[in-house]
Amino acid sequence: MIRHVVFFKFKPEVSAEERKSTLDDLRALPGKIDVISQFEVGENVLPSTRAWDAVLLARYDDLPSLQEYSLHHEHVAVAVRLRSICENIGSVDYEEPPRT
Helix, strand or coil: CEEEEEEEEECCCCCHHHHHHHHHHHHCHHHCCCCEEEEEEEECCCCCCCCCCEEEEEEECCHHHHHHHHHCHHHHHHHHHHHHHEEEEEEEEEECCCCC
């Protein structure tokens, strides 16, 4: 199982409406891309200088599934939009240990 974690820091001038609309489009991806095993988008509730504004936590069965998601046209469209409204995006992809 592959865990995909992405952090988003929005540009200060981006409106709350644009943030919400873009995150709603991100939240809609599991209904459009079948290789997603789990998908959760959360928004920060405790602002601080070190905090990110939003996070994506997702799981994929394997690296080819994550690659398929990454190249899917629906994901690419949302990713382009996110890059345009974010001043910084960070990510970590790792293999989860087997559960016993």
